[in-house]
Amino acid sequence: MTRTDERRAKRRRGEQAMVPEARFTSYYGMPVLNRPVWKALDIAGYLFLGGLAGGSSLLAAGAHATGRRALARAAKTGAFGAISLSLAALVHDLGRPARFLNMLRVAKPTSPMSVGSWLLACYGPLAGAAAATEATGRFPRLGALATAGAAVLGPAVTTYTAVLLSDTAVPSWHEGHREMPFLFAGSGAAAAAGLALICAPAPPARRMGVLGAAAELGAARVMKKRMGLASEPLEKGAAGRLMRASEILTATGAVLAALSGAAGSRAMPMTISMAMPRAMPMTISTAMPRAIATAAGAALLGGSAALRFGVFHAGVASAQDPVYTVVPQRERLEQGRGFSAAAHG
Numbered sequence: 082m083t084r085t086d087e088r089r090a091k092r093r094r095g096e097q098a099m100v101p102e103a104r105f106t107s108y109y110g111m112p113v114l115n116r117p118v119w120k121a122l123d124i125a126g127y128l129f130l131g132g133l134a135g136g137s138s139l140l141a142a143g144a145h146a147t148g149r150r151a152l153a154r155a156a157k158t159g160a161f162g163a164i165s166l167s168l169a170a171l172v173h174d175l176g177r178p179a180r181f182l183n184m185l186r187v188a189k190p191t192s193p194m195s196v197g198s199w200l201l202a203c204y205g206p207l208a209g210a211a212a213a214t215e216a217t218g219r220f221p222r223l224g225a226l227a228t229a230g231a232a233v234l235g236p237a238v239t240t241y242t243a244v245l246l247s248d249t250a251v252p253s254w255h256e257g258h259r260e261m262p263f264l265f266a267g268s269g270a271a272a273a274a275g276l277a278l279i280c281a282p283a284p285p286a287r288r289m290g291v292l293g294a295a296a297e298l299g300a301a302r303v304m305k306k307r308m309g310l311a312s313e314p315l316e317k318g319a320a321g322r323l324m325r326a327s328e329i330l331t332a333t334g335a336v337l338a339a340l341s342g343a344a345g346s347r348a349m350p351m352t353i354s355m356a357m358p359r360a361m362p363m364t365i366s367t368a369m370p371r372a373i374a375t376a377a378g379a380a381l382l383g384g385s386a387a388l389r390f391g392v393f394h395a396g397v398a399s400a401q402d403p404v405y406t407v408v409p410q411r412e413r414l415e416q417g418r419g420f421s422a423a424a425h426g
Contacts, residue, residue: 113403114250117396123174125393128242129272129386130167131201132265134160135239136273136293138208142232143285145225153228154215155280156273160231161212164205164238171201193245204238207231239269246396252406253399254392256311260304261392267296268385271331275381278338282374287338290381294335297388298328311405314395323391327384334380341373 141156172178185202189195207230214224243265247258254261270293277286301324305312315324399405 113406114400123170125390127170129389130163132239132269133272134163135235136269138231138235151281152283157212157215159276161208197241204234251396251400252311253314254396256308257304264300271381272385275378278374278378287342290338291335294331314398320391320395323387327387330380330384334377337377341370
């Protein structure tokens with residue numbers, strides 16, 4: 082048990098501490114860490130759109146392989162549109178395109194920023210070629226290769242931003258380094274399924290939406306539990322509101338996605354079908370599942386976006402408060418001393 086845990090236990094037992102609780106400040110009232118200078122709309126949007134693109138490429142490859150043309154077209158177009166907007170947001174935050182191109186001058190396998198830059202430079206043209214060949218119907222073999230290539234890179238595009246964030250010293254990003262890639266993977270899958278449910282609802286999109294939402298919700302819960310004190314910014318202020326909204330929207334989207342499949346599989350009662358004009362039963366029977374699928378897609382997209390913005394704002398808040406930097410470091414130091422004493426005892 083660390084000293085912080087001992088103080089908390091004493092307060093619960095009603096014992097009076099002889100020494101007042103420490104208040105963590107910094108020199109001249111300045112934070113221990115520099116506040117991230119990234120623009121919230123640009124970088125959080127970049128995180129969300131990158132996940133949407135990578136997940137859509139995976140869905141597109143599956144739809145292409147199984148002959149689901151409408152779903153394949155929607156997913157390929159969505160992937161290219163999302164990665165284009167994601168790159169635009171990144172360049173806008175950088176200030177000018179030349180800064181992004183400068184990151185491609187050197188390849189550093191140990192740098193998440195360098196790896197991510199090259200990943201985007203390779204993935205973008207593949208997603209564009211897949212979307213263009215699908216839209217025009219020309220060069221189908223090239224389109225199939227581009228679709229497969231984008232799907233291979235898709236998971237990395239979805240999750241590398243988690244590695245990029247957790248590689249920093251920002252407490253609420255760094256402390257979640259184990260679970261954040263899984264969190265972003267689930268979020269990207271849910272977002273891609275959400276877009277597909279709006280544009281071309283199909284069973285693979287529904288299944289991906291339910292599984293992605295379950296992965297996102299589960300990873301978020303495990304991450305918060307393991308982060309300890311650094312998880313507080315994820316539950317307070319603007320970040321807390323966004324994370325709660327994300328949880329509600331994602332869970333709602335998963336339920337609606339499952340219901341849209343169940344509603345679509347039910348046939349209309351015979352008596353109602355016979356009492357209506359010939360064209361109406363089909364219209365009513367398909368309109369209800371489509372409306373549910375659209376609502377599910379919107380909820381999944383909204384939940385994924387809220388998650389990325391929530392994680393971003395939580396990181397900024399944790400960098401501004403020295404308690405999230407100092408306390409975890411002291412607790413790890415005390416634990417290390419305890420292990421050392423036990424080993425030599």
